[in-house]
Amino acid sequence: MKKIVIAIDGYSACGKSTTAREVASILGYRYIDSGAMYRAVTLFFLDKHISLTNPKEIERTLEQIHLAFHVNAHGTTELFMNGINVEKSIRKMRVSENVSPVSTLKEVRHAMVAQQRKLGKDKGIVMDGRDIGTVVFPQAELKLFLTADIQVRAFRRQQELLEKDKLVDFHTIIANLTDRDRIDSNRKESPLIKASDAIEMNTTHITIDEQVDEVVRLAVGKIVRRS
Ligand code: CDP
Secondary structure, eight states: OOOOEEEEEESTTSSHHHHHHHHHHHHTOEEEEHHHHHHHHHHHHHHTTOOTTOHHHHHHHHHTOOEEEEEOTTSOEEEEETTEEOTTGGGSHHHHTTHHHHHTOHHHHHHHHHHHHHHTTTOOEEEEESSIIIIIOTTOSEEEEEEOOHHHHHHHHHHHHHHTTOOOOHHHHHHHHHHHHHHHHHOSSSOOOOOTTOEEEEOTTSOHHHHHHHHHHHHHHHHHHHO
16 A cells, blocks of 8 residues: 555644544554654753754754654654653643744754654655645645634643643633744744645534544545555
């Protein structure tokens, strides 16, 4: 069977990561959470107090960051930064509140996109993010663009954080999602926009299972046509 690249883009907390992870598992593909990479860079910058206005310092710092995805015993892909599992620390509000400004930086984007392209060179990959179908893999065989009402997105994100024992006020979440959407959509370098050939899915009234089924159905259609 020929392998394809599946790009899933869209706004924060639309269920991109959950959908991408499950679709990858059903198809036996690799799942890459590109947002986790931007979150890890943000964590490193915060810990080292890196100025976002000094391009030389940003470039030097990026050279010190080594990112690698490993699959754990439960089959879940986790991100390691310089040998340390950062899956938990990158989901904290401190990182969520700083990741979009860091993600506007040209140096950061170039470094991440180069790594993401390497990860996808053999296809058989599902990657989610903001610019996967537009910049990282413009030739992806299947592109999805996810949207959902802000209230539903905030509720889902609050539940997700609660499952990780983190109680975050609903209005703080709404403010963070709205802020990130605004910065992500308006930045100069690879803004969040729907690729012209992406299929838009509004996930407000559908369950994750329905979302996953639909993406798998579309993917199988593409795979069969290519084989
Ligand atoms: O999971 P959630 O929707 O909260 O966001 P994420 O996928 O973890 O991404 C966190 C942030 O990283 C986004 O708000 C963007 O600022 C940035 N990002 C990006 O610029 N490009 C990507 N391909 C993925 C994420």
